[in-house]
Amino acid sequence: MFDLHRLRLLRELKHRGTLAAVASALSYSPSSVSQQLSLLESEVGVPLLEPVGRRVRLTPQAEILVAHTEAVLERLEQAEADIAGSLGELTGTLRIASFQTAALALVPPALMLLRGAHPRLRIQVTQMEREGALSALLAHDVDLVIDVEYPGDPSPRPVELEREVLGQDTLHLVHPDVTHATRPQEMLRVLASHPWVMEPDGTAARRWAMTVCRGAGFEPDVRYESADLLLHLRLVEQGHAAALLPDLVWLGRRPTIPLRPVPFGQKTRTLVTAVRRGSSRHPAIQTVRQALVTAVDRESETTLRRPPGDLSQ
Known part of the structure; x- marks a missing residue:
């Protein structure tokens, strides 16, 4: 039978990309990780890694092993959830990664609910953009x-x-x-000659915003780039740029500037929670998800009310 610890190291290498990254994440030395993977190769009887320049990549046989390891780890996640569900109180640590506006608007009220109802549940929160956050979730760095x-x-x-x-x-x-x-369509044409602020190239938000502007027949003059939507808001408030901003950026307060609806296509983004397959039954995850749903409901009650000068209706 293959050694599960070594299989997990192989899985870590797939998700983290380098032996050095695996070693750093698990507090091992790179030579120790390499030695364990060499022993796994001996157990399996086929090469699992092949050199590509200064890096290594998984062989097709290694990919097969990782797929089975994922299935084993999913069952272990389910076992952990079942054990936690058999206990009378939520304890332990749950690690959350969140993008900025959700971390500001939704996490604090959710923490308030959790602190009162489950004082022994320890919540750790890290602000992280979505691409890095999903990778961290796959690598078991967050829950x-x-x-x-x-x-x-x-x-x-x-x-x-x-x-x-x-x-x-x-x-x-x-x-x-x-x-x-x-x-709204006329408004977009008016703003075609204005500077714009958008999120960085390669992000889903940037791709969507570019599609909206091109749908109106112009290429936006993107002078400002940032993943920080509060910076977007400040630039708009002071007249430096036009932007496409979500409700969540007002953090439950009344909007500070008039709003217009987006004229093309879908006009909402979807807020979701993601967990590793097999862990969704864990009572701590179910409880945190419910607290976040409650926070979203409360946010909607305030943010969706528009100021008197609002033009979005």
């Missing part, structure tokens, strides 16, 4: 990710993860000059 999906985003959904919808977050066209036009 739950608060993620966001933009309309039409073709990004793959790893089969090793289970997703659950938290809610919908409406997206708006924002600029101090939005009152200069009566229809």
Whole structure:
């Protein structure tokens, strides 16, 4: 029978990419990781790694082993969930990774609910953008990710993860000059000559925003790039840029600037939680998910109310 510890090292190598990254994550030396994988090769009887420049990659036989290891780890996740469910109180640590606006608007109220109901459940939160967060979830560095999906985003959904919808977050066209036009499509054309702020190239948010602008017949002048939507908001408030911003950026407060609806295609992004397959039955994960749903409901009650000058209705 193959050694599970060595199989997990092989799986770690698939998800982390290098022996050095595996060693750093698990507090081993690279030589120790290499030695354990060599022993696994001896057990299996076929090469598991092949050199590619200064790196290594998994052979087809190694990929087969990793797929079976994922199945074993899923059953172990289920076993952990069943044991936790047999206990009368939630204890231990649950690690959450969240993108910025959800970390600001949803995590604190969820923590408040959890602190009162489950004082022995320890929650760790790390702010992390979605690409890194999902990789961290696959690598067992976190247990739950608060993620966001933009309309039409073709990004793959790893089969090793289970997703659950938290809610919908409406997206708006924002600029101090939005009152200069009566229809959203006209507003986009007015803003075609303005500077824009968007998230960085390669992100789902950027791809969606570019699609909206091109649908209006222009290529936006993107002068400012940042993953920080609060910076986007500040630039818009001071008249430096136009932007496409979600409700969540106002953190439960009334919007500070007039809003216009997005004229093309889907106009909401989807808030989701993601966990490793097999862990969704864990009572701590179920409880945290429910606390986040409650936080989304409360956020919607405040943010979705528009100020008197709102033009989005």
